[in-house]
Amino acid sequence: MVDLGQYAVPVLSAYGGTIVLLVGLVGASVWQARRVARRLDAIEARRGGSGGGRTGGKTGGKTGARTGARTGDKTGDRAARAK
């Protein structure tokens, strides 16, 4: 083991604190990601079940390519599934 001499406390707490903060950051990011993914799956399951009635709309504050790309994608999927 490394001899830290009189500086054991500062060095170890610096490394320890860093590791705790980094693990916390990664952990929080993973937890948040899983929570959002769960919500997204739940909503998409609801929508996949209910089928039609969806406009190709740009509601919800989303504009541009993303809505177009996603809407087109989903309609294509549903059409494919319906066949």
Add this chain to the structure above:
Amino acid sequence: MMGLLKRDLSLALRAGGGFGLALAFFLIFVALVPFGIGPETGRLSDIAAGLLWLGALLACLLSLDRIFQLDWEDGTLDLIATSPLPLEAASGLKALAHWLTTGLPLVAAAPVLGLMLNLPPAAFPWLIASLLAGTPALSVIGTFGAALTVGIKRGGLLLSLLVLPLYVPTLILGALTATRGAQGLDATTPLLLTAGITLGAAAVLPFAAAAALRVNLR
């Protein structure tokens, strides 16, 4: 243009307009200082210049949400935005009105309050000069912060969180001017730097404030 300025000034000055509240806060702050750190005149004398700057800054901060909030609530801000006057100019005028009704009175009050804190005699001209040079920056930066948060309900605390880090350079240089002056040194350099921040902020931030207002008025 003058119409908007006069309107803002008269709104601030009439009863309920908030004029005088910043002054009252400044007074209360100075009154609280000895309770917080002890009344030893020697120690107060050393830190008086910095404390007065801090008090002026906080008094300014507390009056910032008035800049746009009332106009936002009654729809006047929409009118201002659609008027021929450019929103950048309107923001600049709002900042000017804020400085005239808040900053300038604080500058006038500071020497008087300095007496309460045992401010060294050499410091008085430097304190007044640094506040004159720096409080316009506080108004302009504050106007920008107010424009960012105008749509947010109870956004006062968020406004403070956003504006205080932006206030740091002005505070550092302004207080340094006053403190060096208190020590009898020549404080021209920090004074000029403080003025530089004011001029730079006044040139650029009205544009940023106008951009933020447009976003919020969508």
Add this chain to the structure above:
Amino acid sequence: MVSIWEYANPRRFMATSGAVLPWVAAIAALSLIGGLVWGFFFTPDDFRQGATVKIIYVHVPAAIMAVNAWLMMLVASLIWVIRRHHVSALAAKAAAPVGMIFTLIALFTGAVWGQPMWGTWWEWDPRLTSFLILFLFYLGYMALWEAIDNPDQAADLTAVLCLVGSVFALISRYALVFWNQGLHQGTTVSTVGVGVARNEGVADVFLYPLMVSLAGFAFLFLALVLYRTRTEIRARRVKALIAQERMA
């Protein structure tokens, strides 16, 4: 050759980031653990500072990445303002907590390092103080994102804040140096610490593990930003779908 603007398309971004992420994360883990193990166990002590010199392997990379994170947010904000790519705005939002934690690490390790050298837990030297201000900027930026409901409005306002904040952060840095010169001369945590790393022509024995650790922090930043941006994109989709449901 694919233009980088292709990745402004969210689906493209999700596809590519999903493929790339495991590799980036692996490199991050390897270089971070490798650098820290190397630095902690296999480097000598410094003549003046003893074993505390080992703190550079966490302090310096964290500090460098804390600043780089803000710069990345600045660039991403500019791209949002100019080209209106949502992925860019969300990437800036995703990067902020990472930068904030790096800043916190820099502050914490800086203070802990300073304590044996100074006898106090905190010193108002320019470098530590600028990181404190940077930390406040991160907090304000994150708070503004949270305070505004409309995602596009939030993106716009936080972008303006980031731009203005960057200018003021730069001005603060110079004001702090000016301020500190007036107060007291003397070595600071920064010159003592960074001196080991740079000014005194740091020996390779210190430099190499530092570089590895820096690579670790950099790849960790990249991995986290990619990962968190994916989450933000999904979260926006959730919000949009909920809004559509309410209208239907």
